[in-house]
Amino acid sequence: MIGFRFNTPPGWPPAPVGWTPASDWQPDPAWPPAPNGWSFWVPDNDSNEESAQTGAPKAEVEQGPEVQDDNTIPIASPHGRPVSDTDEAGPVNSAQEAEISRLRSEIAELRTREHQLRDQLDDERDRPAHHQVRAGASAEEDKKLRSQIADLRNELVELNDAVLLQQVGIYEYHHPLETAAAYKERLADLRERIRGAVRDKAAIEASERFSYNNSLAQGRKMVSDFSRLMLRAYNAEADNCVRSLRAGTASSAVKRLTTSADTIAKLGTMMGLKVSETYHALRIEEIELVSDHMMKIQEEREAAREERERLREERRAEQELAAERERLEKERSHYLNALEALRRQGKADDYEDLERRLAGIERAIADNDYRAANIRAGYVYVISNIGTFGGHVVKIGMTRRLDPMDRVRELGDASVPFPFDVHALYFSEDAVTLETELHKEFAAGRVNQVNPRREFFFATPEQVRDALTKRVGNLLEYVDQPEATQYHQSQSSWPIADSIGPAKGY
Template sequence: MDYSLPVYILISVCSSVVVTYAFVRRRFGKKIKNFSSLERDIEERIARKSELNTQLIEANESLKNIKSETADLRQLKDSEGALIEAVECLKEEQGEISQNIKNARIQLSNIKNEMSELVPQLDLYSRLEDFVSYGHFETPDYLFETTERFEEEIRRVRDQQKELISSNRAVEIPDSIKLSQDEAQNKKILKGQSQLLLAAFNIECDFLIGKVSPSRFSRSLEQIEKLANKLEKNMLSLKCGITDAYIKLKFEECRLFYQYKLKKQEEQEEQRLIREQIREEQKAIREYEAAIAKAEQEEKIYRDMLEKAREELLLLGDEQKAAAESRIKELEEKLLEAEASERRAKSLAEQTRKGHVYIISNIGSFGENVYKIGLTRRLDPMDRVKELGDASVPFPFDVHAIIYYDDAPALEAALHREFSHSRVNAVNLRKEFFRVDLEKIRTATNKLTEKEAEFRTTIVAEEYYETKRLQEAHSA
């Protein structure tokens, strides 16, 4: 069998395949390479496209922002005239504010000058709180003599306040302020707020003035001023404030009411003193009447005894007459004493201004250099001193002087005026205690009575010093 032909054909086919493969590979190898590079280029372009899309989105956003800013700029340009007008208004307002500041500084300077003039007059009240706790402060120079006159003046000041309110001069209100587009509504708001401002100020001032006292007077004036400033700050946006004229009237009302209260208290104390004086006089009159009745009774007894003794004398012998005459002489002396006591009691009863001014101290109860200057019309002034040293104080009083005087109330009042700045209690004038040196009291008494009064400068205070000695011994 001949295999050469198939072999030849197989070889030919294989050769053809190899040749064809080599030809095709050679022919299409470059295209395949070009296709791979195209794929890479497409991928790069796709990535670039994605990057450009991102940039495009960002560019669109920027474009939107630019359009919005452009719209704002256009709006600003459209409102440029209104803005320029507003700036001009602000400049004018700034000029007004600067002028107001200048005027306020001038006003402040004027007020400081006024204050420098008023300080000497107000010095009386400036340090009351430093001394009132000790019961010591100056009584002001009253503007009027009676509380009724003070009440009338307070009503006059309040009428002036009402006049300022009715004439719209109590509160400063701007002519116009832009709160809304409705001008009538703006004025209505300003009027309502000014009424609230004034109502709050008046209510607070009435409370402060009603509570005024020696310890709170200067503080009350400061609080009224602070209140006005506080309310003005709260109304700053509306440019409203209380006028100086209205505040000055409130100061005046506070000063008048303070003096009115002090004067009222003085009048009440005077009435108490008068009532106490009447009670003392009535008690003295009862004592005088009792003393007169006693003297008349003693006089009658001694007259009867003397008449009887004289009758018996006629019946006695010579030996007994000497003793009887001695007895008659003794009875005559006692009768004269009884008649003198009756005359003295009647004289004192007829002249009620006569009496005794006493100066006493109680070192155990009130301390050193504290003396009571009082008055009594008792026949025995020591009765009054003993009454004062009863259970209300722990130790009895030492008596330094008891001065009989024809016008005892006038002498007592003069001594009280002389040492008014030294009162232990300057509010209650019934408390007649004074912190002063005894020698000054002696000098003033001698000057007023125009004679040398007998004074005891030694302070015995036996019970006090004995108590102190026992306490020291116990503590040791």
């Protein structure tokens, strides 16, 4: 274009001297945009001044077509050609234009890829720090949660009696006394001391310097009123703990009462108001004594029931022995009369036979009298009930009945679904000692660890057989495998467990 030259914007490659852009030419997207209001065409006589301002190299205009330098990329104004359509540069080879277009595309792709890689690199650099921060935050949150859980557990009061009794295991008395009557007397004395502490105003401690409306008198009155209110609330909680107490749940009640005392102390901080340690100790002792008293009553009732059962069994045995003695006496009298008649008739053969029978009756009477006189004589029995207790539980007991199976049948009454199977019935002149020795050998396997009068043990019939043989020698009869006829016949008719669902509480 005569009289004008292309004015290269800042940051663009310098244009060849006399270069004029094509009509569809666009600048490289990677180049910075031209400043607002930038003049792309300036008079040629200002070339020196513009070159100084824009940083474009000063060049002389040559006649004829211009050949582009190998390191120069031609550029043009986004506004297209100026008014004149005259091209001072020569025609551009089409192959070169295609190559330039391809190179520009590759450059754009490489720059895009470079930006992506830089972003990925920045992410990788930030990720460890991010994870470290998150790990630190998670550890801190975990620590806080553990602390909160510990605090909540300290405040938690277990109210499930079944869980508490299971945790207690074998009960240990807080204040061991001999009888329930002794506990009752001790409780009466303790409750009198509790009432005395309330009368002496020693149950609640509070500040005497608390003032209200700048008045110590009003402050003392307020403290006195709040003390009575807090004591009433504390006593209500203590009485409720005692009323709801069961044998073995004293620890839960003590925890509830201690929580109540701590709450009162927190609420009464401004007045220095709290339950005195002495009074709190008295109420805790009351809870422990009530728990011990209840357990002792339960033990005495169980012992009385077992004693009644023992006496009832003794009476039955005595009645059976007396009835047997009466029967044997009648039979002996009958044989004596028969012998006397045969003696008069002179029938010697029949006489000898009756004498043998009479001798047997005399021995039976002697045995009966011995058992009636010796309360330690009787039968030791080993029985099981796999339909009720499974195959690894046996009962080892003793009876003085004439027919020990009567006792076995009584044990298998309507209280269990199947009758007991008998493994052994062994008569001993000291059945009490033999039974005690067997109980001691299997003591670790007692089913009921609290009540030793419950004679069920975790053991197999074979184990009991070996223990019995070790003490009495060879056994004439011992059954290792129970018949359990009713149990095996009933199994095929049972409903499927899944169809009836689990029992509540399991």
